[in-house]
Amino acid sequence: MMKFDSYKESTLLDLENADLKEPDIPDLLEYLSNNHQVTQLKLAGKYINDGIIQNLVNSSNIQNLTDINFINCIYITDKGIEALANSPNMQNLTSINFQYCYKITDKGIEALADSQNIQNLNSISFEDCYKITDKGVESLVNSPNMQNLTSINLGRCNITDKALTDLTNSSNMQNITSINFRGTIITDKALMDLANSLNMQNITNINFKDCNDITNKGITDLVNSSSTKNLTIISLSTLMSIEEIEDIVKKLPKIQELKIADDNGLSEFCNYLIQLRDF
Template sequence: MGGACSRKRDPQVNEESLHRGVSGRFCKTGSLKWLGRSSSRASVDVKPGQGRCTSLMELCILKICEDINQYTSLSMLPRDISQQVFDELVYSQRLNDIILETFRDCALEDLNLGDYPGFNDRWMEVISSQGPSLLSVDLSGSGVSDSLLVQLKDCENLQALNFNYCDQITDCGLKYISGFLRLTTLSLRRNSSLTAQGMSALSKLVNLVKLDVERCPKIHGGLAHLKGLTKLEYLNLNCCNCVEDADMNDISGLANLKSLHISSSMVTDDGVSFLKALKKLTLLNMEGCPVTSACLESLSALGALLYLNVSRCRFTDDGCDKFAGLKSLKVLNLAFNDEITDAILVHLRGMTSLETLNLDSCRISDEGMENLAVLYCLKHLELSDTNIGNNGLQHISGLGNLESLNLSFTVVTDGGLRKLSGLSSLKFLNLDSRHITDNGLASLTNLTGLTHLDLFGARITDSGTKHLRCFKNLRSLEICGGLLTDYGVRNIKDLTSLTVLNLSQNYQLTDRSLEFISGLTQLVSLNLSNSRITSGGLRHLKTLKKLKSLTLESCKVTANDIKNLQSTALRELVSFRPQ
């Protein structure tokens, strides 16, 4: 199914790609998770002339940052000001060895340097100089090692440490960390050096509330050392393929645990049975575990459970009648269980609190859809790559609270889209299918609340784009079916709320399209790959001051062309292709 389209996402999330942004020659706009992280800032976000009166504090911060090279120390400033200056310099990536030295002994509270380039041993000296004031440190992706951790010994009030992707921290390093008795948050993702024996040091962190050891492949047996951490509420063991049923027994006494992530582990139905004692558990992520629908009997004892992810597990219709005992669930993810059929939907109709349901790639058809008609609280429905057709849509036409609907790679055609006209709350709609044409888009024009519209593989022509004028609130739009020309892009130029625009694979687009797009000044991500865009047309993009991602692969544009544009006009650009 969906063979006519050019992409279908891999059910296995490639974590690295989330931080690289938009990529791939025949790409659908990539996850913007990385973009959200890079665009968030804890300090100044307003510059003079941006439409409102800039506060005196903001002007002060901006001025200090502008003249930062003139200072040898900022320790005389109030802590809240020096903290904002530091955050601003990190955000703008202006921090280096010399500038960092000006923050020595500034009594800063938070040093968020995750994935920041240029980290070296001298940086740790400045970090440790903050002393007892320091509460939070993020050095993810750095070269921090056990020997450098020793320097933090005077930062006795540390509450949060984030050392993701820091492979040079070993069991010995955990011993140093165990001395921070006020620690409430510890993250050590993707560390192949940590072992079960080393985790014994964590037993001293009695105030720990959140522990993240995702992708740590040697910790089997080490969870026994967590038994005394009675305040623990969040535990992430995702992608630890060494974690087994016995480990679930070890954590079964953590009575305050509310969020447990064990995706892609070796936990089976027997392991899940140990979790029955976790009465406060509200979220359980078991994606890709070798569990079956038999585990539902154990899960039905978890009366507080609100979120359950069992995608890519070994579920079949047999035993799914136990879903009836999970009436409190708000989110249920059953994606990529290809042995699940319409029969399971009968058991879901009693889950009247359900707000999110993911049936991606299950063997669901129109026949079972009538069971969803009574789920009036449903806000998000994922039906991608199923056998749902036009008749099935009639059963969800009355779900007035529905905000997000994914019908990509289904057999829905233009005729079926008329049945969605009453879903006035709909904001996200995915119609990535070659079955959808201009006529289908015309049927949706009264859905004026749409903010995200995905027509990636749909056969939309220039004539169809005139219907887009009805969607004034659109923030994200993808049309990549190959039928657009510059004339069609002219109908997009008035969608001034757009932040994400993907028109890749429309090979007839020329520099004229960039001229139309130049007025979309809110754009953060733009993809025009596989088109006739040239380096000469890049001048039209100078107005897009908020642009962070630009993808022009297989165009007559070079990496140097984009770098020149970045240096002269698009200072916010952090990801571009070709590169």
């Protein structure tokens, strides 16, 4: 029997390096049944597949889990996602991470969007799931089952302006505080839609790094918007002048961190301005 205690830290059971296999699942479920304080489960690697997910989610022993991380589980497909979405044992789930699960498609997202079993979900990540397109995002953001979402990570998915526009136009997304569209082909047009959206007034953290089609105009539209005054963290790859950075600090009163890739010290300069402002 696997010694699960050696992988446990507080409420987290981190099995990323445990080489968990399907025959280990009964022992894992028994462990979870006897350790209700475990609310976070991290699984990763080549042995995690749809069969393991199905065996997990069909057991009432996982009802205490609030956070499941499937990072780099490259054999998970839509079939596994559908099993999770259909499980009544997922009703306490608040956070789920499918980063690098690149076999997941829009069909998997649609299953999650249609599920009434995960309505408490507030954080979801599909970063690096490159088969996910605008179609899947549309179903997710327009679902009334997703109204509690506060954080959505679609970095390096196969999405366009439409995905961000659908998100910002959806009244179901009014609780969103953090969005990650890193490495996508969104443009200034989508940023204008974000800037004009009354649904995005709670947003505090945006990540548009490696979005090479975003220009200074798009950033200016964001900064000048009354809907983005709660922004505290901005991550970009768009190079800006000192004057433009000063304008960001001036117009975004809550900004605490500006991250600019390959910035030649501009991020440090911005943080210096923030310190002066808050002094």
